Amino acid sequence: MSNRYGRFDDAAREYVVTRPDTPLPWLNYLGQDELFGLCTNTGGGYTFWRDARLRRLTRYRYNDVPLDSVGRYLYVNDGGTVWNPGWKPTKTELDRYECRHGLGYTRIVGAKDGVEVELLFFVPPGENAEIWKTTVRNEGDAVKDLRLFSYVEFCLYEAFNDATNYQRSYASGEVEVEGSAIYHVSEYRERRNHYTLFACTREVSGFDTSRDVFAGVHSGLHEAAVPLAGRAQRSIAHGWNPIGSHQLDLRLEPGAEETFAFVLAYVEQDAAEKFESPSVANKEQGRRLLARYSEPGAVDSALQALQARWTDLLSTFQVDCPEPNATRMLNTWNQYQCMATFNLSRSASLYETGIGRGMGFRDSNQDVLGFVHLIPDRARQRILDLAATQLSDGTCFHQYQPLTKKGNADIGGGFYDDHLWLIVSTCAYVKETGDASILQEPIGYADLPGSSETLLHHLETSVAMTLGNRGGHGLPLIGHADWNDCLNLNSFTTDPDESFQTAGDIEGSKAESVMIAGLFLYAVRELAALYAHLGRIADEARLFQAYDELLAAVEAEAWDGEWYLRAFDAAGEPVGTHSADEGRIFVESQSWCALGGAGAGNGRARQALESVQTHLASTDGVALHRPPFTRYRPELGEITSYPPGYKENGSIFCHTNPWVTLSWCLLGEGDRALESHLAICPATKDDRIDTYRNEPYVYAQTIAGPDAATPGEAKNSWLTGTAAWALVALTQGILGVKPDYRGLRIDPCIPPAWDSFRVTRRFRGVVYEITVRNPHHVSCGVQSLTVDGSKLTGDLVPDVPGKTTVEVEVVLGGNRPARRRGRRAQPARAR
Ligand code: BGC
Numbered sequence: 001m002s003n004r005y006g007r008f009d010d011a012a013r014e015y016v017v018t019r020p021d022t023p024l025p026w027l028n029y030l031g032q033d034e035l036f037g038l039c040t041n042t043g044g045g046y047t048f049w050r051d052a053r054l055r056r057l058t059r060y061r062y063n064d065v066p067l068d069s070v071g072r073y074l075y076v077n078d079g080g081t082v083w084n085p086g087w088k089p090t091k092t093e094l095d096r097y098e099c100r101h102g103l104g105y106t107r108i109v110g111a112k113d114g115v116e117v118e119l120l121f122f123v124p125p126g127e128n129a130e131i132w133k134t135t136v137r138n139e140g141d142a143v144k145d146l147r148l149f150s151y152v153e154f155c156l157y158e159a160f161n162d163a164t165n166y167q168r169s170y171a172s173g174e175v176e177v178e179g180s181a182i183y184h185v186s187e188y189r190e191r192r193n194h195y196t197l198f199a200c201t202r203e204v205s206g207f208d209t210s211r212d213v214f215a216g217v218h219s220g221l222h223e224a225a226v227p228l229a230g231r232a233q234r235s236i237a238h239g240w241n242p243i244g245s246h247q248l249d250l251r252l253e254p255g256a257e258e259t260f261a262f263v264l265a266y267v268e269q270d271a272a273e274k275f276e277s278p279s280v281a282n283k284e285q286g287r288r289l290l291a292r293y294s295e296p297g298a299v300d301s302a303l304q305a306l307q308a309r310w311t312d313l314l315s316t317f318q319v320d321c322p323e324p325n326a327t328r329m330l331n332t333w334n335q336y337q338c339m340a341t342f343n344l345s346r347s348a349s350l351y352e353t354g355i356g357r358g359m360g361f362r363d364s365n366q367d368v369l370g371f372v373h374l375i376p377d378r379a380r381q382r383i384l385d386l387a388a389t390q391l392s393d394g395t396c397f398h399q400y401q402p403l404t405k406k407g408n409a410d411i412g413g414g415f416y417d418d419h420l421w422l423i424v425s426t427c428a429y430v431k432e433t434g435d436a437s438i439l440q441e442p443i444g445y446a447d448l449p450g451s452s453e454t455l456l457h458h459l460e461t462s463v464a465m466t467l468g469n470r471g472g473h474g475l476p477l478i479g480h481a482d483w484n485d486c487l488n489l490n491s492f493t494t495d496p497d498e499s500f501q502t503a504g505d506i507e508g509s510k511a512e513s514v515m516i517a518g519l520f521l522y523a524v525r526e527l528a529a530l531y532a533h534l535g536r537i538a539d540e541a542r543l544f545q546a547y548d549e550l551l552a553a554v555e556a557e558a559w560d561g562e563w564y565l566r567a568f569d570a571a572g573e574p575v576g577t578h579s580a581d582e583g584r585i586f587v588e589s590q591s592w593c594a595l596g597g598a599g600a601g602n603g604r605a606r607q608a609l610e611s612v613q614t615h616l617a618s619t620d621g622v623a624l625h626r627p628p629f630t631r632y633r634p635e636l637g638e639i640t641s642y643p644p645g646y647k648e649n650g651s652i653f654c655h656t657n658p659w660v661t662l663s664w665c666l667l668g669e670g671d672r673a674l675e676s677h678l679a680i681c682p683a684t685k686d687d688r689i690d691t692y693r694n695e696p697y698v699y700a701q702t703i704a705g706p707d708a709a710t711p712g713e714a715k716n717s718w719l720t721g722t723a724a725w726a727l728v729a730l731t732q733g734i735l736g737v738k739p740d741y742r743g744l745r746i747d748p749c750i751p752p753a754w755d756s757f758r759v760t761r762r763f764r765g766v767v768y769e770i771t772v773r774n775p776h777h778v779s780c781g782v783q784s785l786t787v788d789g790s791k792l793t794g795d796l797v798p799d800v801p802g803k804t805t806v807e808v809e810v811v812l813g814g815n816r817p818a819r820r821r822g823r824r825a826q827p828a829r830a831r
């Protein structure tokens with residue numbers, strides 16, 4: 001589990017980066033509540049409060065040359081030699097380097113010429129502050145006189161303006177300095193009631209706040225004037241580019257070390273108490289915060305609190321199974337990545353600038369599936385926030401800003417899958433928690449100010465939206481696009497200056513999506529089961545009528561002979577058909593039809609999945625479609641804009657792979673399921689890491705497909721729906737631990753070679769210790785279920801409130817109940 005850049009340290013739950021020149025910057029996130037930091041293995045990245053666009057505290061230069069050249073930096077001047085413990089920006093060769101990305105913290109250790117500097121970056125739980133715990137050690141046998149220089153570059157809060165409107169920003173930057181505390185107060189004189197504090201818990205001997213002075217107008221940060229000269233200039237920025245830098249002078253005897261901390265904090269101020277004297281910012285809160293972290297032990301206890309929080313969180317689901325990469329990813333990294341998607345949706349990563357995209361409607365609803373077991377209360381709120389951006393016709397704002405929670409009108413809507421994901425997330429929430437009261441929460445619609453329709457009303461509106469918008473084959477209209485944002489069947493754009501995503505659609509656009517049909521079948525069956533659980537039998541029956549109608553249309557119109565079509569285009573022609581020269585078979589409709597219950601009784605689901613295996617699968621995963629498109633086709637849109645094998649044009653778009661895994665589970669194929677699960681798993685890429693390039697510990701959005709020029713090369717790590725779905729595929733599909741309305745269902749689908757596995761699962765406050773044995777070496781089918789010593793029939797461990805721990809023993813080798821393949825949930829009694 002190591003490659004030439006790093007390795008997993010499973011016991012410590014850390015990824016250890018062993019050299020700084022990774023194939024791409026390898027990122028970690030700091031923060032869980034409101035203050036977040038992006039932190040690479042060389043300390044690069046930036047910090048923001050809640051919204052990477054509207055409250056960005058420090059700057060980042062995306063797509064810089066070289067990449068990732070601004071961040072949280074500490075320079076060491078040791079007798080004229082200047083170096084950084086994280087290597088960048090000076091890139092002075094280090095004697096030793098190590099970066100440990102852990103859960104909410106990153107620890108970077110660099111050593112040179114007998115001096116070791118350790119930087120530990122983290123955000124204490126509940127605090128709007130990023131701490132840089134710093135330890136400097138003299139490992140040599142002579143006294144060391146060192147000068148250290150810290151560095152952050154302030155962003156003038158609104159990141160888009162900051163990066164584009166220099167005629168204003170070069171004039172508006174302001175700072176105040178008090179002792180070691182540098183206050184970034186740009187725009188504070190007018191409407192901002194917040195400032196950023198960058199301070200040190202140790203005495204400083206100088207500071208700078210002007211980038212021009214610190215670096216030099218014509219110098220990069222790698223050759224910054226102040227650290228090279230070894231003397232701070234006490235510069236005060238007036239406009240231009242305000243920064244925060246401290247000078248610290250340290251004298252260390254041989255073997256001696258010193259520990260202190262830098263504190264980068266965001267402070268909101270009561271409007272009435274903004275100033276302590278005319279035009280001077282009230283620094284009381286800043287002073288208190290700094291005093292708090294200057295107390296002996298305060299930094300360490302904050303770090304312990306952070307670690308305790310993660311240990312507790314991850315203890316919700318732990319596994320011990322024969323596949324080490326599955327165990328390692330699930331126990332730590334996959335759940336950790338799901339929390340990142342909770343916090344950030346698709347807004348801020350190394351590939352999402354935090355400016356263009358906020359919280360995605362379909363994205364965040366799917367993300368819920370990956371974190372609902374960890375943070376059910378926050379998942380509840382997220383679902384309600386999302387629902388509030390739905391319109392009364394059932395369509396949705398495609399994205400909303402996290403700070404305002406208002407739909408982003410620039411991005412618009414018209415994606416006809418969006419609303420269905422709300423059903424999927426809501427049902428997952430109720431299954432996890434048993435809390436059906438969420439359905440009655442008054443939310444209202446974004447286009448009807450003051451309205452207060454319930455969440456359940458939204459779900460019904462979503463069903464009605466799809467039913468009421470069908471095309472000539474009785475299948476759901478696709479709108480601007482479905483899950484595949486780039487399959488634009490109605491736009492016909494030929495204008496290079498137009499964005500594919502917001503290009504208009506032709507009047508009366510009639511293209512239909514088979515994927516939405518499959519998703520509808522899945523979502524409606526979920527909602528029907530919820531109604532059944534609530535004893536609303538008439539509603540259940542009504543939904544099954546709609547289900548039957550759509551299913552009939554799918555089976556009558558969407559079967560191509562060996563697989564399901566992907567869509568019908570605006571002219572009513574099939575997309576994803578055997579007679580096409582390119583884009584012959586698409587994955588999305590195969591798995592979604594299967595997951596929705598199509599092809600269950602007639603063998604088509606199996607045949608569709610076999611076709612996926614034959615035509616789309618490779619060692620790096622399943623491609624979106626093949627062959628990829630080699631020329632631009634306006635009738636298909638953005639999908640044909642990418643070079644063959646990249647992104648939506650036939651790459652291995654990882655998000656879709658767990659759907660395939662789940663489909664194999666449905667079909668009872670444990671070997672295939674695990675194989676497809678591992679194909680996209682980043683931890684399995686050690687032997688081709690220079691090709692793969694992305695972080696080995698988190699999923700990427702896309703891996704260049706077999707037909708690409710650089711097959712196997714991953715892009716866009718971290719913020720992808722792959723995280724949630726990979727977690728669902730492993731935990732619910734393969735390991736088969738499925739939250740259900742009345743308890744936990746245990747329905748594994750594992751490789752027959754597995755002898756056993758164990759799961760610890762916290763569910764509705766009770767810890768289930770589950771052991772699954774496989775003496776007959778089958779994939780699935782529960783032969784016996786024993787709960788706290790009592791034998792039960794079936795595979796449901798009923799929810800027993802009041803207990804703290806429940807022992808569950810499962811032996812495989814029985815028949816899998818047919819209902820799992822069929823469409824109807826078991827008739828249910830009202831509670
Ligand atoms: C990307 C998609 C993304 C869409 C919306 C497209 O350019 O290829 O993956 O969903 O933009 O941001």
Ligand code: NOJ
Pocket residue numbers: 346360362363482483484485486648
């Ligand atoms: C990324 C987007 O965030 C997501 O919404 C979309 O479904 C996929 N790309 C596929 O296009």
